[in-house]
Amino acid sequence: MNTMLWAVLPYAVLIVLVGGTIWRYHYDKFGWTTRSSQLYESRLLRIGSPLFHYGLLFVVAGHVVGLLIPQSWTDAVGIGEHTYHVAAASLGIVAALMTLVGIALLIRRRRTTGPVFLATTRNDKLMYVFLAGTIVAGTAATLWNTVGDHEHNYRESISPWFRSLSWFRPKTELMADVPITFQVHIVVAILLFALFPFTRLVHAFSAPLGYLFRPYVVYRSRDPRSPGSTTPQRGWERVDS
DSSP: OHHIIIIIHHHHHHHHHHHHHHHHHHHOGGGOSOOOOTTTOOHHHHHHHHHHHHHHHHHHHHHHHHHHSOHHHHHHTTOOHHHHHHHHHHHHHHHHHHHHHHHHHHHHHHHHOHHHHHTOOHHHHHHHHHHHHHHHHHHHHHHHTSSTTOOOOGGGTHHHHHHHGGGTOOOGGGGTTSOHHHHHHHHHHHHHHHHGGGSGGGGGGOOOGGGGTOOOOOOOOSOTTSTTOOOOOSSOOOOOO
């Protein structure tokens, strides 16, 4: 089981994630969208969406720092374990609460707004279960393992295991003594990534870079008194080829 969870499952999900994303891009470009429902309801969306997205952005940034940067690096620049732990726990809890409140508002909006609920597919419901489950499990793991006698230094277990996946030598033994709260969070998060290509979450892989370099949109008025307009004439107008 230890090998299946911490060696086989991550690579299997990575294959599904990459292969599914390529398949979705080639065969469902018109479905590559958030399927926005702002037209149906905007009050809760204006509050919940920024809270969720900005909170999630901080959560992802915290995971990148915690998982990819070795503890020896932070020690080398003078950031001790206690200082790092206090800063990571404080900022992480704030980011987690923002994300939790945001997704709670978004789920409430989908449940209580008729047109939004009717536009919610089974695929969306499954995605919300895993997305909310990942956030709740991560928040619970953070709170449980940062108070009292339950403190666990994940940078000595989870982080080295995660980095070992990069060179295809997973150190599964490091995960054997990891608290069950962290293990549940990791497994649910891994399964969430398997759903990415087949849900609206795939829009996270899109970046509107072309928007920065697109030409200006030129509007022309039909009012003959406006600059640049042509005087309407009867009959067909000549079109230059």
